[in-house]
Amino acid sequence: MDLAAESELDHYLAISRAVAGEMDLQNVLNGIAGAVKSKLLEYHHLDVAVVTPGDKSKHFALETGIETVWNRDGEGRPNALAPVRQVLSGEIGNLVTGDAWTDPRFHFDGADDAPIFEANLRSRIHVPLTVHGEVIGVLSFSSPERNAYGEDDVRKAQNVADLIAPYFYALNMSDQAQSSARAEGAARGREHSLRHGAQRLTEAMEAERLRLGMELHDQTLADLSSVFRRVSRLAGQPGPDSSELQEIAKAISRCTTDLRGIIENTKPGVLDLFGVTQAIEAQLERATQGQDRKIATKVIDDTDNLLDRSEYRLQLAVFRIVQEAVTNAVKHSECSTITVRLSIEDHSLGIVVANDGRVPLVGWRRSNRGVDNIRIRAALIGARVEFERDPNGSGSRTILNIPCEIVRAGTQGPGLPNEPAAQTSPPSLHHFADSAS
Structure with a gap:
């Protein structure tokens, strides 16, 4: 192995050491950035577009060097509108340009290409992050200079991508598993709360029915029984007593009022x-x-x-x-x-x-x-x-x-x-x- 190849291998080992043990995707990218710049590839902007595991039609971006709108809102962005859509889909093996400003492959109807101009991204290298034959993302290096990259730079970029792809895959799957676990735990908590709440409400409704039954038994039923006895007594007498009838009418009115109040509270x-x-x-x-x-x-x-x-x-x-x-x-x-x-x-x-x-x-x-x-x-x-x-x-x-x-x-x-x-x-x-x- 010649000295140049040995030196390059040392740089790849440095990248591996920089990302080892990291549990955050952005920290992994920052570790890559420090180990690559001035040793393997010169760049002005480094970013990774990672396919969203839950929705493979979208991706999210991580950046270092310059922050653009690709990463600013933290939301998933459609793969179909990404300037690197051909690499994300696996249609082509890589994408290299000497001037992204004028390259038609980056600009199409609805293209998410504004950062290319805003961040002055001229020369660009885009290589896939591949795991088990599936593209899980795209690693991109950019420079403000035109025609800054050659074939050897593309080779180095792909080597870096192949080295870090398993890290990104593992961490992305871990994040998804944790999110799923949190969502499942929250759903279980809500289900338990609703089930417990429904049980408590049922108990409260049962207690309310018991209270209504006691009110009907202790008050309204007792009043109606008294009215029945008085009417029965009057029925056995030769002539009704008008004052007695008035008292009975008042008692019936009270029962009616009490029943109406109970019914209104119930329905x-x-x-x-x-x-x-x-x-x-x-x-x-x-x-x-x-x-x-x-x-x-x-x-x-x-x-x-x-x-x-x-x-x-x-x-x-x-x-x-x-x-x-x-x-x-x-x-x-x-x-x-x-x-x-x-x-x-x-x-x-x-x-x-x-x-x-x-x-x-x-x-x-x-x-x-x-x-x-x-x-x-x-x-x-x-x-x-x-x-x-x-x-x-x-x-x-x-x-x-x-x-x-x-x-x-x-x-x-x-x-x-x-x-x-x-x-x-x-x-x-x-x-x-x-x-x-």
Whole structure:
């Protein structure tokens, strides 16, 4: 072996030592750069286009020397638009030019060729990174001088590419495996959370059914039994007592009112007929009636009734979350105002339930089951929920954010089956209340 060949081999060994043990692709390229320049090849710009394992129609770029748009955004770029597309596809064994500015092989309709001019890349060598007979990327050397490279330089560039290809292949596969593992772990975590959330929600619904059964048994059924006994007694007497009949009528009215309240809490009929905003208004009115203090309420919808065009399950989930937040505020905060605002910000639908009440920590602990129900319902519809307290303890907010793509996923145009049929004279809430009574 002559001295020149021995010296060249030493340079390849130096490259191997420079990249040994590196676990980052950019660090591998930086190690190559230091070992190649001034020893094997002079260059102004060194880059590697690496085929994306998950989508082989795209590639990502790593650069050293000068950073261009090829590497700046970090996104995969289409192979079909790359100036080195023929090498990436394996159509040709390498690509060499004395002046890339004027070489038509680099410039075609839609070509990603702007950096060639911006970084003054004139002479260029492009050789494939090949593993198991498959091109996994392209190694490129560039110089601002015209006709800077000859056949011997192409040979050296290919030797470097053959030396580093296994590193790039192994590290790229390792990155893909780690990404897949992270994605699988995240998916499993979401699945576990949703399964646990669904179980918790089912338990909460079962507890609610038990509560309703107890209310019907202990209050409404007892009242109806009393009415039955009084009517039976009157049936055995010669003439009815008008005062007794009036008392029975009042008892029946109370039972009817209690049943209507239970039914309204179980199935929000206003939501079915009038939409989310008016259902929330009706819920605010029900929740604040009969309190020992006056509570002013307001609903502000800046979304042009977007929720009313979404899937019913989403509408119902939002209504239940707002219902729980309002109930917590009325029971625990001693508030004098409750405001519900719907708005669109940063590609998400925001629902904020705010009150000006006192926010002691014990109050939030007492409503722990309700807060958990809110979190579970939010998770089941892919929403994010936050609870904020005023630093001075004089108010709190429940903030629900739903990505707009989730809201719009089930939106419907006018006249679609799940929308209420159009009416010539839309009923009012007062009309609904009158008919329900």
